[in-house]
Amino acid sequence: MSNRDASAVDEASVLIAGGGMVGLCAAAFLAQRGIRSVTIDRLKESSPLPRAAFFHMRTLEMFRSLGIEDAVRERSARDFVPEGAIVAMDCLAGRKLGDIMPSLNEGVEALSPCRRLYLNQPSLEPILRERAREAGATLIQGAEITDVRQDPESASVAIRDIDTGAERVLRGKYLIGADGAHSKVRDILGIRYEGRGAFSNSLTIYFTADLAPWIGDKAWSIIYVSNPVLGGFFRMNRTAQAGFLAVNIVGDPLRDPQAASNAAQDVSEDHLIDLVRAGVGAPDLAVRIDGFTRWRATASVAQRFQDERIFILGDAAHLMPPNGGFGGNTGIHDAHNLAWKLALVLKGHAPARLLETYASERKPVAQFTVEQAFARYVARTAPWLHSTQKPDAVVHDLEIELGHLYGSPTATHADPRETFGLPGSRAPHLWLTRSGERVSTLDLIGNYVLFAGADGGAWTQAAAAVARRLGGVPLDAYCVGKDLGDAQSRFAQAYGISPKGASLVRPDGFVAWRSHGEAADPASVLHEALARSLGHHCS
Numbered sequence: 001m002s003n004r005d006a007s008a009v010d011e012a013s014v015l016i017a018g019g020g021m022v023g024l025c026a027a028a029f030l031a032q033r034g035i036r037s038v039t040i041d042r043l044k045e046s047s048p049l050p051r052a053a054f055f056h057m058r059t060l061e062m063f064r065s066l067g068i069e070d071a072v073r074e075r076s077a078r079d080f081v082p083e084g085a086i087v088a089m090d091c092l093a094g095r096k097l098g099d100i101m102p103s104l105n106e107g108v109e110a111l112s113p114c115r116r117l118y119l120n121q122p123s124l125e126p127i128l129r130e131r132a133r134e135a136g137a138t139l140i141q142g143a144e145i146t147d148v149r150q151d152p153e154s155a156s157v158a159i160r161d162i163d164t165g166a167e168r169v170l171r172g173k174y175l176i177g178a179d180g181a182h183s184k185v186r187d188i189l190g191i192r193y194e195g196r197g198a199f200s201n202s203l204t205i206y207f208t209a210d211l212a213p214w215i216g217d218k219a220w221s222i223i224y225v226s227n228p229v230l231g232g233f234f235r236m237n238r239t240a241q242a243g244f245l246a247v248n249i250v251g252d253p254l255r256d257p258q259a260a261s262n263a264a265q266d267v268s269e270d271h272l273i274d275l276v277r278a279g280v281g282a283p284d285l286a287v288r289i290d291g292f293t294r295w296r297a298t299a300s301v302a303q304r305f306q307d308e309r310i311f312i313l314g315d316a317a318h319l320m321p322p323n324g325g326f327g328g329n330t331g332i333h334d335a336h337n338l339a340w341k342l343a344l345v346l347k348g349h350a351p352a353r354l355l356e357t358y359a360s361e362r363k364p365v366a367q368f369t370v371e372q373a374f375a376r377y378v379a380r381t382a383p384w385l386h387s388t389q390k391p392d393a394v395v396h397d398l399e400i401e402l403g404h405l406y407g408s409p410t411a412t413h414a415d416p417r418e419t420f421g422l423p424g425s426r427a428p429h430l431w432l433t434r435s436g437e438r439v440s441t442l443d444l445i446g447n448y449v450l451f452a453g454a455d456g457g458a459w460t461q462a463a464a465a466v467a468r469r470l471g472g473v474p475l476d477a478y479c480v481g482k483d484l485g486d487a488q489s490r491f492a493q494a495y496g497i498s499p500k501g502a503s504l505v506r507p508d509g510f511v512a513w514r515s516h517g518e519a520a521d522p523a524s525v526l527h528e529a530l531a532r533s534l535g536h537h538c539s
């Protein structure tokens, strides 16, 4: 970078290395908060590889806040059967071994305004890209990051145009490394992955074949298969005519564990067709192979998630097997956690110390989620590893999707049906009314929000002065039962307070603080709580 023309330096508040799912979400979340970013990706268009498809409620809540929930849902309905189940079979034509998720959204209605769905990455990424651009983000496609630097004031990347070879330097206040498993950013910073490492040289086979005779009108989207030929899973589109088969294991792992975990060794077309046929259990099935990719099933977390002005997100920060569909979702949640903090720091509403909570909050979540994905891999595809690898016990999906606890001294996660607004947990969803219209509590969150109980008017009255004392940090305040309708008076219980209490929710929808009841001096109590959440005090 040193010998480059200084005139070829562009500036933005935040640079984002990698415009995959996570980088695009970071750009959209920042743009939504009025922060200018430039995202650089070496690909000229979205990767055509479907990979992630299972998106969780929490992710949909984030898409809802971006205003793209409907677009995502419509696209999903075109490509996948709604509410598609996850089942385990020996092969498609054979015996059912179990129901992993009998219906995608069973039992979630009360927890979220959103529902889980399936949508392939090549369908999702254009929606994210359009949203980010229209909100003001700049995206550079077809340019590779070749170098990364930082100084006390800024972070910069050197980029090279893939077609012309032209080089230039971009400079920002901060840099987000969302450049995937082989992250250049992480590499240059010398940050390594730690953890269980790679345990299967896996293969995804994209194919076209008529699986309707076996799937029929069953609403199945993911079918795990486990038989003497292979272990892995199918993910099928709506018509059951196309999809992919992910293969983690071939042959008998007890006889030759090395060969069994090297599923990607033979990628001859005949072998790929044989694998699809064995997964279906139909030796003569007509199969067209549309492509394949090799990937390593890995359970690892980056040593550090922050280096001064540079943050690592998504697959660059954590790698996990696809079992449970957590990888992309976790990356999107990283971006959501960081974006509001960057926005408040860049706008001068919070000290830079707030940014340190990105790593302290997200790394434990990544470690927990990676281990849960590994535990699901062992339970669903490689049970013989259980005795030697001793994965953690599998916890309920809801605890991973919605149950993270930030800053808790005792636990990283809990059952979100039992946290009731505990500080550090995601603020509960509850349907309320505003001017006669139904609104979720989550729809009201974007700035810091103070929700007071029906008799907690003293808290909301204090809010404006507290926000002013803290430099005008955006703080919305509602007395639930007065400013917002709560027909069944459920709010106080849902948020674990009395009608005289209040709950302070961060811009990312996590509870920062609550008071069960009234206070003698609500302004000073609220000031202390908000200042602490903004990072003005060391804990």
Ligand SMILES: Cc1cc2nc3c(=O)[nH]c(=O)nc-3n(C[C@H](O)[C@H](O)[C@H](O)COP(=O)(O)OP(=O)(O)OC[C@H]3O[C@@H](n4cnc5c(N)ncnc54)[C@H](O)[C@@H]3O)c2cc1C
Residues within 6 Å of the ligand: 017, 018, 019, 020, 021, 022, 023, 040, 041, 042, 043, 047, 051, 052, 053, 054, 055, 143, 144, 145, 146, 178, 179, 180, 181, 182, 183, 184, 204, 246, 295, 313, 314, 315, 316, 322, 324, 325, 326, 327, 328, 329, 330, 331
């Ligand atoms: C078979 C399979 C199924 C999966 N299913 C699910 C699922 O159902 N749900 C789920 O949540 N996750 C799933 N995942 C995981 C998910 O695909 C990843 O976690 C997700 O793609 C990570 O997104 P990312 O943006 O961090 O990285 P990537 O998608 O890898 O994006 C990184 C981007 O950075 C760019 N880049 C890299 N280096 C440079 C450079 N030097 N210069 C410029 N650009 C660069 C790349 O071109 C790329 O666009 C699955 C994965 C697999 C393999």
